Amino acid sequence: MSGSRPCRCLLRETGEQEIYESVKAYVDALPEQMRTSEEVYQSRLGLCRQCEQLLSGMCVKCGCFVEARAAKAAQRCPSVPPRW
Numbered sequence: 260m261s262g263s264r265p266c267r268c269l270l271r272e273t274g275e276q277e278i279y280e281s282v283k284a285y286v287d288a289l290p291e292q293m294r295t296s297e298e299v300y301q302s303r304l305g306l307c308r309q310c311e312q313l314l315s316g317m318c319v320k321c322g323c324f325v326e327a328r329a330a331k332a333a334q335r336c337p338s339v340p341p342r343w
């Protein structure tokens with residue numbers, strides 16, 4: 260990432276606006292039936308924010324941007340046991 264320090268934060272909080280916008284566009288384009296509800300989405304992201312595997316919006320376990328992974332209903336947290 261362009262010079263920003265790694266943080267235990269979501270992509271939207273890193274200041275990497277361009278990457279965040281592309282992830283958001285991906286999430287917004289998901290068909291409704293594939294998406295989590297907003298309540299579940301925010302709950303998942305809240306758990307990621309408390310997780311030591313989160314680094315600058317990315318899950319170190321799976322390499323996904325959590326804001327994309329958490330948006331898909333069929334996805335699970337890759338941790339064992341899963342946190343969500």
Ligand code: SF4
Pocket residue numbers: 306307308310311312313317318319320321325335336337338342343
């Ligand atoms: S291990 Fe699970 S809770 Fe932790 S950052 Fe990855 S997806 Fe989120």
